[in-house]
Amino acid sequence: MDAAIEVSGLRKSFGDHLVLGGIDLSVPEGSVFALLGPNGAGKTTLVRILATLSAADAGEARVAGRDVVREPMAVRSVIGVTGQFSATDIYLSAEENLLLMADLWHLTKQQGRQRSAELLKLFDLADTGRKPVFTFSGGMQRRLDLAMTLIGSPRVIFLDEPTTGLDPRGRRLMWELIRGLVRDQAVTIFLTTQYLDEADQLAGLVAVLDGGQLVAQGTPAELKRRIPGGHALLTFTSAAALDRAAAQFGDQASRNETDLTLQVPADDSGRSVRDVLSRIDTDSVAHVTLHTPDLDDVFLALTGQAGKDQ
């Protein structure tokens, strides 16, 4: 499989503030890549360089095999970009915004009208009619923004925090759309997000950007494996039952007298749970909660460390 996006040694500073300190990454065609990072980590700067809006100080970046500095027009002809803030024309209606994009993609009148009608329906904007965008809610504007990005059927799509400011329903709709694009049209998606479950839900590959460096890269599962901390949380019916169980696990367990809970190491496999339960009197356990490391743990562990240097 060819790489849709390839970046090597990319560096960028604003004045003496280093934003990107040598970034290497590769995104295979037809996949979703999620770039995670705290606010101000440089996610938007990286997107702007890849989208030909900003120039790097050093390093190389290729999108769909074309160099972003030497062949910006070739790059622009295959990309679509949705930034953090809605880039729509607020005096135009939803349809007029889409037809404007269709014209700038040089589609024929008929193609433009057809694509625009499809997207209005898909994004639940068909009944907005001639109303100008400034009357739209934030969620409607975000949906229109993404529809405008999609109208020319770009092969590589950059989504800079696409679900920031959306309600849970809007977020689910966005996720469905992203999955559909990758599944049906094999487009490549480069996504930045602060929401770890979003990366977990969508991305095949995840990278964590912090302090100008990619501090981790891999599949969500690989990243989670790097973090210890899977455990079972047992809540007991009485202090006596808690005492008896705690004696079974010794130093491995940590207990909380007020909540009557005991935390013991475990993962989410059936065998691990059986091992834990076989050592105690299950009748005295009120309930059991399993916790496996999620990307939140990964994120906090990785970025917390880098945060100390700043």
Next chain:
Amino acid sequence: MTTYPLRDTSTMLRRNLKQELRDKVAIGAIIGIPVLFLLLFVYVFGGALKGSVRLAGTPVYVDFVLPGLIIMTAAAGLIGISTQTSVDMTAGIIDRFRTMAIFRPAILIARVVASAAQTLAAMVVVFGIAFAIGFRSHAGLTQWLAAAGLLAIITVALAWLGLAFGLAAKTVGSASNGPFPLILLPLVGSGIVPTSTMPAGLRYFAQYQPFSPVINTLRGLLLGAPIGWNWLIALAWCAGLGLLGLAWSISVFNRRDRKRGVPGPGFPGAPTQ
């Protein structure tokens, strides 16, 4: 890569014209400000001022003051384009255009052409109101054509300057307030009263500031009075201001990393700290 200069420019032009027609507040300001000053000067100050104006050979005050207020319309148009451009910049739609495989100068050219069309239309309205309140011209067809040409030239020149202001401004507020003093510049020139009535230092400024030769030329053409070399000085100023605006616009537009004053909503690409 195939580029479509004409198609992209006409697409952008249609978009900008639609936007202008729907932005009623901007239309109101571009027509309203000069009309307000016209009525103010003709009806409130006109009675007191016509004596000094009669000395300059113009018996009817509205005939004297109109050219200055037509040029004020051009300055109001400059503020209009500056504001519209800044709204586009801060909303991020210019950045969206910049990520697309389009003929980039279309973004700037269409904005200038649409703004100039809007300003020239506003001038027609101001002329209409002036005729309604008693303005009379002694110009023949040639003079009217020359006047129209002059107005088109200064409007386009100021539009490029306004475009540069709007591209460079960090906020919409500074894009609309920054060039505001230009609206009042015709007053501190030959627009309202003859410069010969002013004290020495001010008179010097009033005679030589860029709008005065344009106003003098326009007045001469409309009233059938001699214009001397004013037309040449006027054209030189228009060329100078227009080229300055053009060069400044291109330089700001091509700067790939725009530093933003206020990172926050509406400012994608702000260097984050």
